[in-house]
Amino acid sequence: xxxxxxxxxxxxxxxxxxxxxxxxxxxxxxxxxxxxxxxxxxxxxxxxxxxxxxxxxxxxxxxxxxxxxxxxxxxxxxxxxxxxxxxxxxxxxxxxxxxxxxxxxxxxxxxxxxxxxxxxxxxxxxxxxxxxxxxxxxxxxxxxxxxxxxxxxxxxxxxxxxxxxxxxxxxxxxxxxxxxxxxxxxxxxxxxxxxxxxxxxxxxxxxxxxxxxxxxxxxxxxxxxxx
Numbered sequence: 001x002x003x004x005x006x007x008x009x010x011x012x013x014x015x016x017x018x019x020x021x022x023x024x025x026x027x028x029x030x031x032x033x034x035x036x037x038x039x040x041x042x043x044x045x046x047x048x049x050x051x052x053x054x055x056x057x058x059x060x061x062x063x064x065x066x067x068x069x070x071x072x073x074x075x076x077x078x079x080x081x082x083x084x085x086x087x088x089x090x091x092x093x094x095x096x097x098x099x100x101x102x103x104x105x106x107x108x109x110x111x112x113x114x115x116x117x118x119x120x121x122x123x124x125x126x127x128x129x130x131x132x133x134x135x136x137x138x139x140x141x142x143x144x145x146x147x148x149x150x151x152x153x154x155x156x157x158x159x160x161x162x163x164x165x166x167x168x169x170x171x172x173x174x175x176x177x178x179x180x181x182x183x184x185x186x187x188x189x190x191x192x193x194x195x196x197x198x199x200x201x202x203x204x205x206x207x208x209x210x211x212x213x214x215x216x217x218x219x220x221x222x223x224x225x226x227x
Contacts, residue, residue: 094114096114
């Protein structure tokens with residue numbers, strides 16, 4: 001698990017023996033794919049802008065992202081940011097997760113979260129390879145890992161991906177990941193520490209969406225939802 005959260009799951013990286021070798025492999029993947037093929041095939045005129053956007057997204061892992069804020073920070077238009085996000089999704093670098101918004105007046109609407117297909121690439125972008133027990137982003141790393149691997153599993157089994165969301169209200173109630181299948185919402189809350197596990201979802205969610213199943217995923221039980 002620690003290796004996956006720090007260095008991702010690319011085979012060449014996983015098979016490397018030392019940390020320096022793993023980082024060298026990630027550098028080769030990033031420069032040969034992210035910063036070369038994408039720019040060449042898509043005729044990106046401002047490659048630095050893509051790099052800056054990726055760094056912002058990497059630093060906001062697990063948090064809500066606003067198109068307007070990204071555009072303002074980067075000094076470009078909202079439409080430019082949207083185009084680059086679509087490009088990065090098509091290239092399987094990132095995946096956006098949008099909000100579930102149907103019943104409650106105070107549900108968050110409009111924003112989204114961004115997760116990386118591979119955490120090694122994410123950590124390479126911001127040069128963050130320090131051990132898990134020293135990190136402030138352990139929760140978002142675990143959340144990213146579980147959500148992306150869960151989506152891959154479902155898509156591989158079904159041949160397509162069921163509708164997926166996250167849920168949050170303006171009062172701070174939230175659920176990390178929701179799958180919609182056969183009229184039922186499968187809700188997952190990610191907690192790295194088993195001691196932080198919860199057994200029920202927020203009351204507001206349960207009342208608004210009675211047809212649900214709730215699971216709390218931790219570093220001890222995550223494999224049962226991925227294998």
